[in-house]
Structures are given as structure tokens and as C-alpha cells.
Amino acid sequence: MQTLKRVSVALIASTFMALTMQCGIASAKDPKIDIGYVDNGLNLSASQWTRDPATGSFTPFVEGSSAGSDDPNQYLADTHCRADGPDTKDPGCDALECPATATGGEEGTPVIWKESPKAITNPGWTDWIPVSGPTCLYDPEPENVLANIAARILTDFRQLPINPGTLEAQPFPHTLKGGPTNFYTTAAEQAFDLTILGQTVHLTATPANHSYSFGDGTTLGPTPATGYPIPETEWLSNQTRTSHIYTNTGNYPATLTTNFTGTYSVNNGPPLPINGTLDITTPAKTIHVWKTEKALVADTCQENPNSWGCPGAETR
Structure with a gap:
């Protein structure tokens, strides 16, 4: 019997970023996307992001909200690193090495950024399309690294x-x-x-x-x-x-x-x-x-350097 696996990926909402920057503390109740195998396939559920097509900014998607209505997609970072389904792993993930960036540090975790139609409130694995990656995340708990960066990014900026x-x-x-x-x-x-x-x-x-x-x-x-x-x-x-x-x-x-x-x-x-x-x-x-002033003069500045209005002439 195949072993069931479960991976949790944290996505960042703008309201969460505001809270963490004010308090400097990551909450244990941050919104997450849960990806795991169940009897009927891959199960995904949680708050998603929408993107403003004019600015490229990401904001939390709320059902029934008009925010980001021009962008039909929602987004997630998938640490499962699969491109087209539970049985098709992106070959780039196998080729991607994420060595530790410091002596004694932890290796990174390959991830893929994906998008899905925003109209789907509970996307299945076939609904998610890779848009970027694979790339590495470095953190003992990779699902938290984005939230930790969000909590300090304004200070760095x-x-x-x-x-x-x-x-x-x-x-x-x-x-x-x-x-x-x-x-x-x-x-x-x-x-x-x-x-x-x-x-x-x-x-x-x-x-x-x-x-x-x-x-x-x-x-x-x-x-x-x-x-x-x-x-x-x-x-x-x-x-x-x-x-x-x-x-x-x-x-x-x-x-x-x-x-x-x-x-x-x-x-x-x-x-x-x-x-x-x-x-x-x-x-x-x-x-x-x-200010400007006008006056009639009898000769030019070449003829009379002290004439009215000439550079260096006395004001009259």
C-alpha cells in the first residue's frame, strides 16, 4: 500500500503581512494551503492570492470580492514540486540541487510556483499550472520562510x-x-x-x-x-x-x-x-x-561697460 504524504505550504496574505510587521510575531493561525493524498486524489484547500494585472501586486482572494477581478487566476508555492499531477514530478526538481548556503546549514527544498483559475474555490491537482520554478527555499521549515521574509521586508526595503x-x-x-x-x-x-x-x-x-x-x-x-x-x-x-x-x-x-x-x-x-x-x-x-526692468540707453555694453543694465554696472 502506497504511503500517504502530506505537505503544507504557507501563502502570505497582505493582511497577514500587516499584522506580522506591526507585531513582529508569526501567528500559528496563518492561512495555509494543504496538499496531500486522499482516497479520491489530491486534496487542496485554503485562502489563495489574486494578482492585480496593472501593478503585479498580490492580494488575498476573498470569495465574492471584486478585488483583483481583472486577473482570473490564484497562486501558490508548491513544495510538492510536481508539475502535472501526483505521479508526474517536474524533471527540474530532480535536477535541481539546493545545497546549504552556509557551513553546517540545512539544504534547501525545491518548490514550484503555480496558478489556477480563481473561479475554482477548491482546485484539484489538475487545475494547478506551473508558472515559475523549480527553485529553492532555504529554511528548517520551508513552509514558513515566506512568512518570515514578509515580516521583515519593509525594514529591508x-x-x-x-x-x-x-x-x-x-x-x-x-x-x-x-x-x-x-x-x-x-x-x-x-x-x-x-x-x-x-x-x-x-x-x-x-x-x-x-x-x-x-x-x-x-x-x-x-x-x-x-x-x-x-x-x-x-x-x-x-x-x-x-x-x-x-x-x-x-x-x-x-x-x-x-x-x-x-x-x-x-x-x-x-x-x-x-x-x-x-x-x-x-x-x-x-x-x-x-525681476525685469526696461530703460532706454544710448550705447551698448561693448561701447560703455558701465551703461545701465550691463553686467557689473552700478544699479541706478
Whole structure:
């Protein structure tokens, strides 16, 4: 008689990630997917994930919920490492070696990420289709490693050397009172590869919103608008979405705060959302606001360097 086997795989819900990051404690009641042989085949049941097709973020699937309605699939990480059923093991699992990453450490466990139609509330083994893997999970209890990473991922995210980009202005460093000054940012998406709890974690930081502070008490945002450079011939006439008009002369320290969101994947798994964001402010950039005056002069600056309006001439 064939020996029955049973493997438990922990999936992470966003509500669980919020709880573990606040409390720093993994609950024994975390949602699990149970995969095991029963008399009538392979039995699977538990909460699943859904993915937002626009952002790639994963959220818990709740029966009757509209969340993630554009994505017809739900997802799991299968430590059973089988591709097409209980009798067909993925050949990559046999070929995959998961040696210990440290002296005296434990070997890893091969897993495969799979998807199934979300409309199936209790998928059978034939409903799950491999989408990524096989890959290794390293943990004495591999079913817990994803939950443990989720509990600390926000802290790791906020310690990354993320480049906030720069705040640019046109014209700069001098601009004119009453005229448009065009501001824009060079903030961009950035990727990082980390090792967390012995796992390879790929993390992506994406600029989501920007808050412009023009130094004269006025602000713009938060807004997704990054702005863009314009030709010099348009500096005094083209008012962009991120332009600002200074109403008084003076020197103003302008700054930009960019709000970054993040996703992470563990050992080439699907991208999971980081439950929290990171705000980074650029160093201040001083904008010198001048005013214009008109006057009639008798000669040019070449003819008379001390003539009104010439560089270095005394103000009259």
C-alpha cells in the first residue's frame, strides 16, 4: 500500500503581512494551503492570492470580492514540486540541487510556483499550472520562510540605497518673477538583489508620487507627474503641469519628495507587494528669482561697460 504524504505550504496574505510587521510575531493561525493524498486524489484547500494585472501586486482572494477581478487566476508555492499531477514530478526538481548556503546549514527544498483559475474555490491537482520554478527555499521549515521574509521586508526595503533622483528647474539658477519656471524630476524605478534568511530576494522600488516644494510656501502634489524638460525657447512661454510662478523676488530653496512603493520576489517567485512605502527628499536647490526692468540707453555694453543694465554696472 502506497504511503500517504502530506505537505503544507504557507501563502502570505497582505493582511497577514500587516499584522506580522506591526507585531513582529508569526501567528500559528496563518492561512495555509494543504496538499496531500486522499482516497479520491489530491486534496487542496485554503485562502489563495489574486494578482492585480496593472501593478503585479498580490492580494488575498476573498470569495465574492471584486478585488483583483481583472486577473482570473490564484497562486501558490508548491513544495510538492510536481508539475502535472501526483505521479508526474517536474524533471527540474530532480535536477535541481539546493545545497546549504552556509557551513553546517540545512539544504534547501525545491518548490514550484503555480496558478489556477480563481473561479475554482477548491482546485484539484489538475487545475494547478506551473508558472515559475523549480527553485529553492532555504529554511528548517520551508513552509514558513515566506512568512518570515514578509515580516521583515519593509525594514529591508527602507534601508536600501534608493536614489531619489534630482529636482531640475528651467531656467536655472536664475528665473524671472511672474514667469513660469518649469520643474521636473529624474526619479526612476530601481532594482536590488538581496539575500534574506538565506533566500535570493529581488526587490523593485518604483516612484509612485511626487511632492514639489517651491520654497516660497507653495507646494504641488502628491502627484504622479514627473514633469519633463522643455526647449529653452519655451522657458518664458510654456507653462507645464509642474511649472511654478514666483510672485516675489528672492532666493528660494526648492525640494522634491518622492514616494516609492515596492515589490519583492523570493527565489524567482511572483512579485509580492511590500506593505508600506518610502519617502525620500532631495537636497534643496536654490532658485534665484529676479525681476525685469526696461530703460532706454544710448550705447551698448561693448561701447560703455558701465551703461545701465550691463553686467557689473552700478544699479541706478
